[in-house]
Amino acid sequence: MSPADRGDRGENQRGGNSGGGGNSRGGGHQRGGNARGGQGRGSQARGAQGRGDRARQGAPRARISAARLVAYDVLRDVDEREAYANLALPSRIRDADLDGRDAGLATELVAGALRWRGRYDRIIELAAGRAIAEIDPRTRNVLRLGVHQLLGMRTADHAAVNESVELQRRVANQNAAGFVNGVLRTVGRSTNEEWDAAISEAARTPDEALAARTSHPAWVLRALRDALRAEGREAELAALLAADNDAPRVSLAVLPGSELTPEEAAAAMAPSDGDGSLDDAVVGDGEAVPALRAVGPSPLGLELSGGDPSRAIAAIREPEGVVRVQDQGSQLAALALTRLRPVRAGERWLDLCAGPGGKTAVLGAEALLGGATVRANEVSEHRAELVRRSTVAVSEAVEVVSHDGREPAAYGDEQFDRILVDAPCTGLGALRRRPEARWRKQPSDLPQLTGLQTELLDAAVAHLAPGGVLAYVTCSPHLAETRIAVERLLARTPGLTELDARAAIRGVARGQIDIAGESLSAQLWPHRHGTDAMFVALFTRE
Ligand SMILES: C[S@@+](CC[C@H](N)C(=O)[O-])C[C@H]1O[C@@H](n2cnc3c(N)ncnc32)[C@H](O)[C@@H]1O
Numbered sequence: 001m002s003p004a005d006r007g008d009r010g011e012n013q014r015g016g017n018s019g020g021g022g023n024s025r026g027g028g029h030q031r032g033g034n035a036r037g038g039q040g041r042g043s044q045a046r047g048a049q050g051r052g053d054r055a056r057q058g059a060p061r062a063r064i065s066a067a068r069l070v071a072y073d074v075l076r077d078v079d080e081r082e083a084y085a086n087l088a089l090p091s092r093i094r095d096a097d098l099d100g101r102d103a104g105l106a107t108e109l110v111a112g113a114l115r116w117r118g119r120y121d122r123i124i125e126l127a128a129g130r131a132i133a134e135i136d137p138r139t140r141n142v143l144r145l146g147v148h149q150l151l152g153m154r155t156a157d158h159a160a161v162n163e164s165v166e167l168q169r170r171v172a173n174q175n176a177a178g179f180v181n182g183v184l185r186t187v188g189r190s191t192n193e194e195w196d197a198a199i200s201e202a203a204r205t206p207d208e209a210l211a212a213r214t215s216h217p218a219w220v221l222r223a224l225r226d227a228l229r230a231e232g233r234e235a236e237l238a239a240l241l242a243a244d245n246d247a248p249r250v251s252l253a254v255l256p257g258s259e260l261t262p263e264e265a266a267a268a269m270a271p272s273d274g275d276g277s278l279d280d281a282v283v284g285d286g287e288a289v290p291a292l293r294a295v296g297p298s299p300l301g302l303e304l305s306g307g308d309p310s311r312a313i314a315a316i317r318e319p320e321g322v323v324r325v326q327d328q329g330s331q332l333a334a335l336a337l338t339r340l341r342p343v344r345a346g347e348r349w350l351d352l353c354a355g356p357g358g359k360t361a362v363l364g365a366e367a368l369l370g371g372a373t374v375r376a377n378e379v380s381e382h383r384a385e386l387v388r389r390s391t392v393a394v395s396e397a398v399e400v401v402s403h404d405g406r407e408p409a410a411y412g413d414e415q416f417d418r419i420l421v422d423a424p425c426t427g428l429g430a431l432r433r434r435p436e437a438r439w440r441k442q443p444s445d446l447p448q449l450t451g452l453q454t455e456l457l458d459a460a461v462a463h464l465a466p467g468g469v470l471a472y473v474t475c476s477p478h479l480a481e482t483r484i485a486v487e488r489l490l491a492r493t494p495g496l497t498e499l500d501a502r503a504a505i506r507g508v509a510r511g512q513i514d515i516a517g518e519s520l521s522a523q524l525w526p527h528r529h530g531t532d533a534m535f536v537a538l539f540t541r542e
Contacts, residue, residue, distance in 0.1 A: 073092050085436050118215040118439075119199070124183060127187050196213050220438055248526070248530070251327055252323055253328075292305070297509045320392055320393060330362075336536050337469060347417040364393075372418075427441070428478050471537070477533040482523065500520045500538070504538060514529075
């Protein structure tokens with residue numbers, strides 16, 4: 001019997017075939033610690049009928065927690081206003097005046113429901129016996145939050161179901177409250193393993209099954225596999241997909257030239273019991289602040305145990321902007337350009353696509369140390385302002401302008417010794433960081449993006465001084481935005497030579513770094529390096 005067949009469809013559900021899921025058996029469960037499959041949901045499923053009966057016979061109406069309402073509102077913002085969850089969430093949390101615990105719950109609900117949307121939608125389809133597109137968008141979000149509580153969190157079944165039904169009554173179609181109740185009770189009766197087996201059984205191809213189980217759009221899954229295969233590392237696909245679904249630890253950078261090295265900054269905040277565990281918190285001025293460790297591949301990098309990064313940054317007591325949140329892959333990409341060869345005093349550098357200015361700050365700090373100066377260009381005025389704010393600590397060395405990087409004005413009649421083209425891209429390298437991103441991008445976005453990347457690269461190469469170095473960086477491993485873009489650039493640009501970016505990254509990295517493949521460019525990966533999947537290629541012009 002499939003999980004869906006075992007279910008109790010709500011009064012508003014259509015009957016009919018679940019679309020597969022015929023013979024559910026135990027299967028490969030994707031989640032680690034916070035999934036419930038590993039914790040004996042089988043026995044919970046056996047006891048679920050009794051609890052379900054009590055719910056149906058009029059258990060007391062559940063109160064809806066403010067955290068769930070906030071989470072629902074953020075999902076709606078993401079759907080209806082194309083909001084970014086990481087921006088919408090803090091403002092909704094502030095408006096609702098949630099305390100730390102509820103803010104944490106709202107954050108987990110939003111991140112989980114968005115990240116696992118593909119998998120949860122498939123489970124909802126199997127449990128409901130209807131396509132997700134046929135379910136009202138508001139009800140869909142109520143269900144996604146409910147499924148995450150049942151399968152991704154430790155919420156008690158009755159609380160997850162009752163609060164979801166109440167939420168449905170409050171924010172969506174009241175008449176579908178029974179439907180929500182029925183679907184969620186069906187979902188709660190089976191384990192993660194059983195649902196994964198049902199997903200696989202119902203899928204038309206192995207890729208469709210893998211994409212749904214790991215909650216990746218199929219085209220993204222294929223792009224990731226192609227990129228790994230190009231490095232001879234296709235076997236790492238499962239690890240990569242899992243890493244995309246894990247919330248990353250927050251990384252900080254300590255800008256070069258700071259009074260403290262990352263090691264000293266971490267030591268200054270080491271946990272008082274001295275075991276250095278990242279799960280510890282230390283006490284500063286009587287309040288717990290997150291612990292830091294100088295780990296990760298970037299020599300500027302620190303890793304935060306969790307909690308609010310601004311508290312850790314404040315505790316280090318460096319001037320504003322010196323210690324900052326930044327992925328360590330971004331740090332390495334910037335350093336690959338600045339440390340490829342020694343800086344000559346008076347060098348001019350250009351950061352062509354600078355907003356919001358994370359890499360510009362590293363370039364600025366390196367420029368200050370070496371006697372160079374940086375022109376930072378960003379097409380959007382608003383983002384150019386973010387670059388200004390991001391570079392306050394190194395503003396002496398950085399001038400910010402706002403032009404289209406394809407236009408001569410971006411270059412101001414100059415030739416540059418080093419140019420960073422950190423191009424707009426699909427962002428498929430940062431899926432773990434932006435849980436909604438994977439559902440926003442479409443393969444149809446690629447031609448427009450690769451066209452823009454081509455034009456930006458051509459304009460940049462035309463302003464590279466003879467003997468100068470250009471870094472092409474994307475936060476995407478998609479081959480169309482990485483190796484194919486590089487091969488095409490080399491083919492159409494006489495006098496341009498590719499340099500060894502792998503050696504450059506190995507040269508700057510903290511400790512050994514495993515960069516695979518035969519090409520000269522470097523691809524970083526979340527599962528292998530703990531960074532976003534940044535791509536770095538370096539060129540010089542004869
Ligand atoms: C990947 S982001 C750069 C990230 C940045 N380097 C950092 O580390 O913070 C790409 C940036 O390019 C900008 N951009 C897009 N089209 C552009 C154009 N035609 N000229 C210049 N910048 C552009 C986008 O607004 C975006 O801020």
